[in-house]
Amino acid sequence: MKTVAAFEIKFRQYLDPQGKLTQKPLPRFAQDPGELVKMYRMMSLVRVFDTKAIALQRTGQLGTYASSLGHEATHVGIGAAMKPEDAFFPMYREYGAQFWRGVQPHEVLLFWGGDERGNVFSGPKHDFSWCVPIATQYHHAAGAALAFKLRREKRAAVAVIGDGGTSQGDFYESLNAAGAYQLPAVFVVTNNKWAISVPLAAQTACETLAQKAVAGGFEGVQVDGNDIIAVRDTMEYALDKARSGKGPTLIEALTYRISDHTTADDATRYRGKDEVEDAKRKEPLIRIRKYLMDIDAWDQKKEEQLVAECAAQIDAEVKLYKDTGKPPVTSMFDHMFANLPESLVEQRAAAIAEEEQHG
Amino acid sequence: MKTVAAFEIKFRQYLDPQGKLTQKPLPRFAQDPGELVKMYRMMSLVRVFDTKAIALQRTGQLGTYASSLGHEATHVGIGAAMKPEDAFFPMYREYGAQFWRGVQPHEVLLFWGGDERGNVFSGPKHDFSWCVPIATQYHHAAGAALAFKLRREKRAAVAVIGDGGTSQGDFYESLNAAGAYQLPAVFVVTNNKWAISVPLAAQTACETLAQKAVAGGFEGVQVDGNDIIAVRDTMEYALDKARSGKGPTLIEALTYRISDHTTADDATRYRGKDEVEDAKRKEPLIRIRKYLMDIDAWDQKKEEQLVAECAAQIDAEVKLYKDTGKPPVTSMFDHMFANLPESLVEQRAAAIAEEEQHG
Amino acid sequence: MAKLAMVEAITQAMAYELEHDPAVVVLGEDVGINGGVFRATNGLQQRFGKERVMDTPLAEALIAGMSIGMAAMGMKPVAEIQFSGFIYPTVDQMINHAGRLRTRTRGRLHVPMVLRAPSGGGIHAPEHHSESNEALFAHMPGIRVVMPSSPTRAYGLLLAAIRDPDPVVFLEPTRLYRINKQEVEDNGQALPLDTCFVLREGGDVTLVSWGAMIHETLQAAAKLADEGVGCEVIDLATVSPIDFETILESVEKTGRLVIVHEAPRNCGVGAEVAATVAEKAIYSLQAPVERVTGYDVPMPLFKLEHDYMPSVERVVKGIRRVLEN
Amino acid sequence: MAKLAMVEAITQAMAYELEHDPAVVVLGEDVGINGGVFRATNGLQQRFGKERVMDTPLAEALIAGMSIGMAAMGMKPVAEIQFSGFIYPTVDQMINHAGRLRTRTRGRLHVPMVLRAPSGGGIHAPEHHSESNEALFAHMPGIRVVMPSSPTRAYGLLLAAIRDPDPVVFLEPTRLYRINKQEVEDNGQALPLDTCFVLREGGDVTLVSWGAMIHETLQAAAKLADEGVGCEVIDLATVSPIDFETILESVEKTGRLVIVHEAPRNCGVGAEVAATVAEKAIYSLQAPVERVTGYDVPMPLFKLEHDYMPSVERVVKGIRRVLEN
Numbered sequence A, B: 001m002k003t004v005a006a007f008e009i010k011f012r013q014y015l016d017p018q019g020k021l022t023q024k025p026l027p028r029f030a031q032d033p034g035e036l037v038k039m040y041r042m043m044s045l046v047r048v049f050d051t052k053a054i055a056l057q058r059t060g061q062l063g064t065y066a067s068s069l070g071h072e073a074t075h076v077g078i079g080a081a082m083k084p085e086d087a088f089f090p091m092y093r094e095y096g097a098q099f100w101r102g103v104q105p106h107e108v109l110l111f112w113g114g115d116e117r118g119n120v121f122s123g124p125k126h127d128f129s130w131c132v133p134i135a136t137q138y139h140h141a142a143g144a145a146l147a148f149k150l151r152r153e154k155r156a157a158v159a160v161i162g163d164g165g166t167s168q169g170d171f172y173e174s175l176n177a178a179g180a181y182q183l184p185a186v187f188v189v190t191n192n193k194w195a196i197s198v199p200l201a202a203q204t205a206c207e208t209l210a211q212k213a214v215a216g217g218f219e220g221v222q223v224d225g226n227d228i229i230a231v232r233d234t235m236e237y238a239l240d241k242a243r244s245g246k247g248p249t250l251i252e253a254l255t256y257r258i259s260d261h262t263t264a265d266d267a268t269r270y271r272g273k274d275e276v277e278d279a280k281r282k283e284p285l286i287r288i289r290k291y292l293m294d295i296d297a298w299d300q301k302k303e304e305q306l307v308a309e310c311a312a313q314i315d316a317e318v319k320l321y322k323d324t325g326k327p328p329v330t331s332m333f334d335h336m337f338a339n340l341p342e343s344l345v346e347q348r349a350a351a352i353a354e355e356e357q358h359g
Numbered sequence C, D: 001m002a003k004l005a006m007v008e009a010i011t012q013a014m015a016y017e018l019e020h021d022p023a024v025v026v027l028g029e030d031v032g033i034n035g036g037v038f039r040a041t042n043g044l045q046q047r048f049g050k051e052r053v054m055d056t057p058l059a060e061a062l063i064a065g066m067s068i069g070m071a072a073m074g075m076k077p078v079a080e081i082q083f084s085g086f087i088y089p090t091v092d093q094m095i096n097h098a099g100r101l102r103t104r105t106r107g108r109l110h111v112p113m114v115l116r117a118p119s120g121g122g123i124h125a126p127e128h129h130s131e132s133n134e135a136l137f138a139h140m141p142g143i144r145v146v147m148p149s150s151p152t153r154a155y156g157l158l159l160a161a162i163r164d165p166d167p168v169v170f171l172e173p174t175r176l177y178r179i180n181k182q183e184v185e186d187n188g189q190a191l192p193l194d195t196c197f198v199l200r201e202g203g204d205v206t207l208v209s210w211g212a213m214i215h216e217t218l219q220a221a222a223k224l225a226d227e228g229v230g231c232e233v234i235d236l237a238t239v240s241p242i243d244f245e246t247i248l249e250s251v252e253k254t255g256r257l258v259i260v261h262e263a264p265r266n267c268g269v270g271a272e273v274a275a276t277v278a279e280k281a282i283y284s285l286q287a288p289v290e291r292v293t294g295y296d297v298p299m300p301l302f303k304l305e306h307d308y309m310p311s312v313e314r315v316v317k318g319i320r321r322v323l324e325n
């Protein structure tokens, strides 16, 4: 039998869990310790934010919250590789990427605190906000990428999905379309091994999720998602490729969801402690910090200072969040359409009357 | 960079367009000339049926009809490999497979003639009938296969889709699920190069459609869909595998839609004559007939007799079709639910009154 | 007898059918070891095994479509959609296949499946977790839509839905999952489908509601009872097809009708109730039919959720309006 | 001035906008060289090129979702769904994203897209090609649903839909595609959305319809005119949100209302029209509101299609019924 097509999936890594380099030379950005420190600082900020958000939820000051604990390298790596004019289509926990792009922590809190004004965030005005219906945002990214291509703009669309999300038809449809149109898109799969209680092996028979790109007819790459150097490097590679008209890439970032799925979840119901402990040893902050210390770009004093700075910054953001009052009842109606139809004008008036009477 | 996964797609063929063997030994069924003749006869019957159906449509005696011209080897190969207890989930033009399974030509005509009674066909009672919403039947096949697996029945579900259909999310979702559950399912893609006016290259960037199986984590095979020996052999391989608990297979059958998409289509709007002429030279009946003649299992006299037989049989079927009266208006209501709710009882009565008054 | 919350009564109904009918299987995202995100399938996989209670890949169209395939082959799948806003990928399979397989094959194949999904708001859930979408399914020929409003009705109606040989979309008001426990006898007794339940009798005004809003409606009725107003409260229960006999009988008695639902007003199920009553009982009506409903906006994030949902006060006001006429 | 069939008027509207607004793109299955299976995009790719008029892979969720992404980035996609029964995979994107992106981002992003699709039966098409599903979209907050019923209205309303900064589902009755040609001036003049059109004035009864059924409704009105009955015929045109002002004004004058639609009756848009009129104009009504509609069954294969669809006779009978009261 003749072989008519053949494919390989490669794995990319620079930093192992111990912070040792597994490959040289380093990509250009990683040769600048200042840049690495900048990324490390953002990873630390996200982690402080995360702890704080969970505390707020536990004390009834925030709604259900989706933690990003353990995903910091993947998220910050994505954010750091993108340009402001690129467009970002996140799922619901990519705060690291969003902070890098200008979204403020209190805006994230507003969203999970039940206030749409979190979506009017300080990031690029064209970025989409959090997408809860899994995989649907992949289509939006494909559409944005198509717009960029048609307008001959050197911009790329970046979408993120989880391992569970790769079971959705929308995921494949947009990959296939991106291949067919050769779109300037970068599709990231954050493989954190779990989709709530469903482990990867129950989700798919695939050995890698990067191989799903084969069905789209383009390149899929697997990267150590806890290695921020590898993530950013792979993202830059894919973004360059996209912006220069060479088509889409699927990047599978291997990481682990150390936290519960959300604050509404209890992961002890369905997974053992051992794998979580193991994941904690491989988590992304340890290794970059070790590496930075090894190259004398970081030390204990700087670390202490950073911790204090992050705490202060997040406290200020929490205050901003808490000081934001309830949105006006009219805001439910005012943005439904550019031109409000009569029926909504009536309902808006009724809702105002209702609020005045009963609060 | 480490390679973490690798895949190959193989191509299977026994008979080339000239009817010469490209591989030996032949699969067991193909060593019996009687069996090959039986398949050839069915292919011929389908072709006569097809010509007749188009003629009926052109003369206003049938609704829109989807021709199977050029697909006979793929369809009959599928039918011949299946067992009655397997379940079939066709799209809309697999008459060859269905005839083999007992569906009568006049039942096909009833369906395209606007009469649901065509769906109450003489094939296996568990077979699904034609599925017009593209790709949705793949889920039904996955569900049936899951039922067989759970009940420990040695049965397989076979679903067919077109090249265009592989762009639908449903297609991938069911592949992925079939891989995850290791379902006894065989998924066939009839790659006839066109989805109405959209050529394969505009549909996907993939070199092969068999490689879409990589996204499901199981084997994909490409077969010469105009070579009935290769189709049946590959189907038997995949069906054995399915029934013995070794999971699903995706089979891409390479063929060509020689006809218009349906009788409502005019293919000259979007494709050149040359490729159609080329396809006609490679079509499936020629080569098996040549081969049968080469091994002295067929001759001109038998051919003439067969043509006459097919014509007579199809004429009788057309008569059955034409003699079937309009379905009763009540049949619109009677099968809506096992227990008809009051509102439908009322509407049913109104429809009867309406018909009595105005016809 | 155990006092059960509605979500427990739902679990109990599935357990009963899993126990008594080998054709029944439960499937959905996280329904296995996790027992469902709302715990509706709590303990079922542990008790009945992984082949009766199955986690699925994360794909709702697949869940619906695979259920159709299983059902047509003689099984009785009870599928769960995890949250109300994620049911839309099932629409294609439900309208194009589940609702028509029996009629298009003139009875040769049929689809005894249940599609369970949470419904409605009021629990401060994240975006897309609080939608009311019964009207979408109610408009689909061949599909039954059922919404329970108490533990006993949840138990009896879910049993009926699983046993029914045709597809049922079973929408469970999450707001009622854990309040108002009731004694629920685990006797396998189903309640009838296609039938309203009169929850309170009264001669002055008919209140029709379903799902979680039954709660506010009953409270409003109790409030008005103090003022001597007799409200008849009818729970649709089967939202499609609607048992109009019971409703019309009540309206003929009371002459007044208020419909309460949480879904957006425009083309909601309330419109069908109002329209049919206005057609068949217009001469009994002593006042315009009143609808107290959600607004024609998506369910807002939870800081405004309370403002979106029809409150007891809004229901009372609606009743007063029809009484004034 | 050229006499155009409705489908040609639709092509002309798209051509006008492609010509005058560089942000407009047309996309869908077979809309390119083939000009669409109904020829609604005939010649557009040849004229405007492959980057303005694009074939898509065969995936409706993709078509809707990609349009949302393009629209949010400032383009104005006009997407075609090939046949009425294949629009359901777009439901998720339309309700969860298209209809809510503006409000959930409080105006930061918005979705100026049009989703065009054929609608309705009567042309002896194959299964799933003849559905009427406007009610599904009408129930979605944030989505406009428009259905033209003549070449001029198709031209003017499609221009308005494309120019509107919010999502519009534009459902084109295939039965009207090629009948009743009209002179259509290619002047780029849009017609207003959210507005009914009074097609015929009359004092005895108000007939409300939309899409292809306008045809039967007008015929019924003409028939009754011979008997001296004055029918006022109102074309909803924008099926959601409905212009009730025009309808209520008419009903206040005539005191009688018949609603005609092809979609199944249960929870159809007719229910909303009847319900709102029964709420706001009950004291004007001199007879029950009558709905003449399709039955609550899927559109049957074409041998029974004629029996499914409301005929002129059924409309006349419905009118007579309200006149008798």
Ligand SMILES: Cc1ncc(C[n+]2csc(CCOP(=O)(O)OP(=O)(O)O)c2C)c(N)n1
Pocket (backbone or CB within 6 Å): A093, A132, A133, A134, A135, A161, A162, A163, A164, A165, A166, A190, A192, A194, A195, A196, A257, A261, C029, C058, C060, C082, C083, C086
């Ligand atoms: C369409 C849809 N179905 C179901 C859900 C409920 N849900 C939220 S997160 C989740 C699991 C997602 O897992 P994965 O894609 O791996 O992402 P992760 O949360 O692990 O980052 C599910 C089922 C949803 N949000 N959207």
Ligand SMILES: Cc1ncc(C[n+]2csc(CCOP(=O)(O)OP(=O)(O)O)c2C)c(N)n1
Pocket (backbone or CB within 6 Å): B093, B132, B133, B134, B135, B161, B162, B163, B164, B165, B166, B190, B192, B194, B195, B196, B257, B261, D029, D058, D060, D082, D083, D086
């Ligand atoms: C969901 C859906 N979308 C669109 C259509 C309209 N349609 C019918 S056949 C067809 C092309 C199918 O092409 P392919 O899958 O290659 O199958 P083929 O007809 O070539 O065998 C299209 C777009 C449909 N039937 N279903």
Ligand SMILES: [Mg+2]
Pocket (backbone or CB within 6 Å): A162, A163, A164, A190, A191, A192, A193, A194, A195, A196, A257
């Ligand atoms: Mg995950």
Ligand SMILES: [Mg+2]
Pocket (backbone or CB within 6 Å): B162, B163, B164, B190, B191, B192, B193, B194, B195, B196, B257
């Ligand atoms: Mg094809």
